[in-house]
Amino acid sequence: MFRDLANFLNIAVKNFYPLVQSPQDRLFLDKTPDQMLTYLIYVPAIAFLVIFWRKPTMKNGAILGALIGLMAYAYFHYWVYLVIAAGLIFLFSAAFFKKDFPRFKAAAVLIGFLFLVTLPYLINILAFNELPHSDEVVQRIGITTGRYFHFLNPFPIVFDYIFYLMTAALVYFVFYKSEKNIAILYWLLIGGMFVVWNVQLVVGYVPQPDHWGRALGPILFVILFHGLYKLLERIDYKKTIAIILIGLSIFLVTKKIVNAVIFANPPQEFLDAYTFNPNIVSSWDWINENLEKEPKVISPSFVTSIYLMAQTGTRPYLATGFNSAASNQILEERFLKTYKVFQVSEATLAKIAARCKDCEVSDFHEWINLAKPMKHLRIPEERKDKLLENYNNLADLHWRELEADYVYYGPWERQLSKIDLRNDQDLISIYNNLEVEIYKIKR
Numbered sequence: 351m352f353r354d355l356a357n358f359l360n361i362a363v364k365n366f367y368p369l370v371q372s373p374q375d376r377l378f379l380d381k382t383p384d385q386m387l388t389y390l391i392y393v394p395a396i397a398f399l400v401i402f403w404r405k406p407t408m409k410n411g412a413i414l415g416a417l418i419g420l421m422a423y424a425y426f427h428y429w430v431y432l433v434i435a436a437g438l439i440f441l442f443s444a445a446f447f448k449k450d451f452p453r454f455k456a457a458a459v460l461i462g463f464l465f466l467v468t469l470p471y472l473i474n475i476l477a478f479n480e481l482p483h484s485d486e487v488v489q490r491i492g493i494t495t496g497r498y499f500h501f502l503n504p505f506p507i508v509f510d511y512i513f514y515l516m517t518a519a520l521v522y523f524v525f526y527k528s529e530k531n532i533a534i535l536y537w538l539l540i541g542g543m544f545v546v547w548n549v550q551l552v553v554g555y556v557p558q559p560d561h562w563g564r565a566l567g568p569i570l571f572v573i574l575f576h577g578l579y580k581l582l583e584r585i586d587y588k589k590t591i592a593i594i595l596i597g598l599s600i601f602l603v604t605k606k607i608v609n610a611v612i613f614a615n616p617p618q619e620f621l622d623a624y625t626f627n628p629n630i631v632s633s634w635d636w637i638n639e640n641l642e643k644e645p646k647v648i649s650p651s652f653v654t655s656i657y658l659m660a661q662t663g664t665r666p667y668l669a670t671g672f673n674s675a676a677s678n679q680i681l682e683e684r685f686l687k688t689y690k691v692f693q694v695s696e697a698t699l700a701k702i703a704a705r706c707k708d709c710e711v712s713d714f715h716e717w718i719n720l721a722k723p724m725k726h727l728r729i730p731e732e733r734k735d736k737l738l739e740n741y742n743n744l745a746d747l748h749w750r751e752l753e754a755d756y757v758y759y760g761p762w763e764r765q766l767s768k769i770d771l772r773n774d775q776d777l778i779s780i781y782n783n784l785e786v787e788i789y790k791i792k793r
Contacts (some may be wrong), residue, residue: 352509368605371612372383384564388425391417392565395432395573402460403439404534406452411459418460419467427561429468431569432547432580435542437463442538450458483677490678490728492558493666500547500559507547514543524577536573543569606622623714629785630657630760636781637662637788641756648754650692651762652726653719658758667754671728681727691747692767699741719762749776749791760786 351361361378366371395417402410418436421429440457447454478484494504518540525533543566550556582591582606616624634657635645647658648667655666659673668688669676676684689699701709706721727738749757759771771777777789 353506353512361547362481366602366605368601368608370605384425388428389568391420391620392428392432392568395722399435399539400532400535400572402456403419403531406443406450406456408456408459411464412457415460415463415465416467417636419464419471422468422471425565426557428565431542431546431562431565433464434545434549435539436460436540438542438545439535442534458678461752477676481675483679488555488557488676493555494550494557494559495555497551497554499551503559510547511544514571517570520577521573524580528580532576539569539573569789627761627785629783630762632783633758633781633786633788634658635659638663640781645755646753647756647758648688648691648749649758649760649763650688650694650766651719652723653715654758654760655761664756670726672726678728682729684736685723685751686744687747689741689766690744691749691752692763693769694767696742698736698766700738701737715762716765719765726776750773750793752791755791756780757789757791759789760785760787 351358351627360372364372365377386633395414398410398414398417402414413776417435418432421432439657443450443454443457481487501511518537521533521536521540521679525536532588541653546562546566547559550559562679582588585591637658638661641664643663644665645663645669647664649655649658650668652668653668655668658664658666669681671678671681702723705724706717709720711717711720757771758778759769771787771789772779774789775791778792779787780790781788
């Protein structure tokens with residue numbers, strides 16, 4: 351939030367001010383899985399952190415441990431932070447176990463249930479690490495490597511550290527004398543924030559470190575607003591403060607109502623930018639209703655491949671580096687074979703390899719289709735020339751030589767290839783509408 355003024359306005363103002371009309375996907379809180387999945391576990395986990403600390407029983411420890419364990423299946427970064435927080439709580443309890451043995455026993459139960467619920471996830475990690483190309487997959491999903499203290503690189507978080515220290519100071523002045531127990535909990539949670547930004551010091555790498563902020567934000571929110579609540583208890587002008595807070599709440603609710611009204615009746619330019627082509631949607635519906643479960647579908651478009659995974663029960667032959675456990679070699683091989691069988695020109699492939707810097711695109715999907723394949727494949731810059739050479743040396747292919755059951759050809763495919771499939775002897779037409787054709791490969 352503190353990296354520049356634009357970030358501050360986007361995070362601290364635009365999400366709450368009613369008259370802002372920025373598109374939803376450009377706002378900081380646009381990540382709907384957070385609200386629909388992550389927070390369903392994270393918010394109860396935060397609540398039970400406080401409940402457990404106030405009343406450290408074995409029952410509360412078991413519930414908290416189970417909630418933290420479940421977090422592993424919802425969002426990795428949130429889970430790591432909660433594990434660190436639980437570890438600090440256990441270490442603190444162990445340090446004073448003679449004075450407060452029930453707390454130590456409850457903390458041990460917490461760790462036990464956390465491990466028990468997380469065990470299937472840990473087994474999957476161990477099994478994944480046994481894959482011969484697991485390092486390649488890990489690198490593709492955004493790993494930052496090196497044993498270093500995160501201060502300025504890969505992006506500066508010095509202001510984050512300062513904010514944490516200011517929050518710790520607030521905890522001291524507001525809570526330490528009246529609620530020492532809660533002050534200690536909040537200091538442990540703030541300490542976990544410094545630790546989580548620097549896990550690479552221990553393990554040597556960290557996946558997508560820019561995601562830590564999302565996990566820490568709700569914790570800071572709880573600490574700051576609990577502190578505000580305690581401060582207001584000391585002020586004589588409670589009615590005035592209450593009116594101000596109610597007014598701000600009404601302001602926030604108004605913002606949500608405005609959002610809902612705009613969402614229910616969006617302007618035409620929004621519809622043009624964010625709605626799918628109805629012919630493509632119809633083809634997805636047909637696939638779900640008529641094809642067997644998990645058929646293998648080939649298309650030269652990464653956009654199609656991504657949406658087929660999300661909107662249908664199919665497996666795309668053209669896999670993307672972000673959500674595939676296949677090796678780099680397999681991904682590159684499938685990419686080249688797919689382009690070859692769809693007769694994508696060498697000139698088109700060269701433009702794509704150059705991230706289509708000079709291409710004129712009409713919409714977001716065309717830009718993804720033409721400018722992003724190298725990013726989705728995670729092919730490094732030094733490999734692009736070799737990629738073009740391999741494509742030129744690749745012999746012509748027939749559909750039956752590929753591990754695919756069906757061929758998908760629609761508007762996004764035509765941006766890459768102008769092939770006519772209607773008279774292909776190896777294909778059987780099984781579906782077509784105004785813009786989409788689907789064929790079954792003869793075996």
